[in-house]
Amino acid sequence: MQTNNPTKIAIQLKQINKSYQKGSNNVVVHDNFNLSIAEGEFVALMGPSGLGKSTLLHLIGGLDLPTSGSVIIGEQRIDTLSEIKLSTWRAENIGFVFQLHHLLPVLTAQGNVELPLLLTPLDNKQRKQHASLALRLVGMEARANHLPKELSGGQEQRVAIARAIVSDPKIILCDEPTGNLDRKTADEILTLLAALNKDYGKTIVMVTHDLRASEYASRVINLEQHIEEGKQSQLSVVEVNS
């Protein structure tokens, strides 16, 4: 497995507390959680369900805010940004890949990949060129004019990856990208992500239950819930494969 040589910190979560209200109960998801990910790392976040893996991904992507603590991406602290600035920041810096890909059914593969480029100053022709390039990188250029319903699950996920990389973000966040795929297709997707990490220097954070992910990631982080004295939950980071 190829491991990048990290030099600069890409993602920093400092003293993160995250809790939410469920009825009359205050549910603590993360308590004083810290994590650093270097530029060019391919990190697999693993662990049992309910430990807040997706929450971490949402915090890194600015989709959710910590109750306290700070989220620093590159040089930018994002948890203090306004909603509007956060949207713009997200469009420029983050690419998302979801388990269910969430492609728009009315747009072709090409149209779906062009979607993030609508947020850039690129003109129509440039958008098409960039989208075509992204589709070529994920091996989907032949299917550019197909609607999502005409694609297989794996192909849809490739298009979703193309959509995530088309605006050339530094960070790609993947939430169970292989969760709905068969083994062979899942391996293809993981290979593709690893190639994006290795060949294009993308920092990738992937939440997954797929044990084979460790073969592709440069670092695997297992989140284990440690309950101390039966009173409060705390998360610690056990770095397995750094």
Added chain:
Amino acid sequence: MYKLIHDSRAKLKQAVALATINLKSFPHRAIASSVSILSIACVAAVILSVLAMTQGMVKTLERTGLDNTLIVMRAGAVSELQSVMFPAEVNILANNKQVLKNSDNQAMVSAEMFVNAEMLHIDKSGEKHIEKLALRGISKNTYHFRPNFNMIAGEKFKTGLRQVIIGQAIARKIPALTVGSTITLGGARWLISGVFSDNNSVFESELWADIGMVQSDYQRGNTLQSVRLALKANTDIAQLNQEWQDDPRLNLRIMLEKQFFANQAENLTRLIRWVGFPVAFIMALGAMIAALNTMYATIASRSKEIATHKAIGFSAFAICFSILIEALLIALVGALLGILPLYFIFDGWTASTQDANNLSQMMFNFELSMDLIVQTLLFSITIGLLGGILPAVKAMRLPVTVALRDN
């Protein structure tokens, strides 16, 4: 400043782009939106009908009456039907120095008789029909006060005979009434000698006959109901009124003829608005709730899509805008669905109503003018937008993390 303009343009650009993408998928939601579309169509149809009816009536009444003609009735009478006047009074009025004289040095005066007549006619199949119509007894002088009067078929009635000429609005509504056919008025048979037009005014809803014959058949003696007087230019109406009010022989009410019919228009349209607009308002409320429901359902079904847009980086404003555009589209489709059939079927259609003042029928055309259509469109769009605001705000505030997690 430049940055502000640039940022605003960028935001608008992404909002339009997102709205365009949403509209592409709208046909898939068209059936789900159909209740909302139909509700708005009904509201648009009702609103436009009320407006067109009101406009048709107003225009009909506005086309009636002259600016320099005075109409005189008994004091306290609000309509010609309620008024009674006597020839002696007409003479006093005619002798006033402010009244114009014709080339024969005769005062330009038209004494008129107005009857709410029950007209009986028999159609080709032998069936009897009864209509309440305005029968106006006039003299030759009256034609001077109707500059737009024109015979379009047959000839004028002959004095001293039971002959009537009928307005073209009546002829259009009751095709059986043709020149040469007979009708029964006040128990006697009358011959229709001709059909006249008068610039689509109220007079086209009337039957005109010799005043002497009307007075005789309806046993009115020599009484009249209204008098029209042509006045010299720059006549001080207030002063003239004061002069006649001070005359112990007179007990009259004067008004410019144009104003008289304008007041009637106001009374009639007020009635329609009192009935029509509350109905339209209640329907509009229903349509707004339907639009609200539809848009909430749309958002619920598209929550993941909206969350994905947010995750990609589309702003809350763009998402709100795209939802409002969809609400607008629903309203627009609904409005057109309500307006177009009305336009093609009812524009120019002749309707009639009972004139509350004279208790006879007044015919008017539905006037579906462009400004009424635009007003209806704007009203419908407002309903759609009001129905779309809350769902749009909900979409704007949709928590991405929750929406993406929900299955």
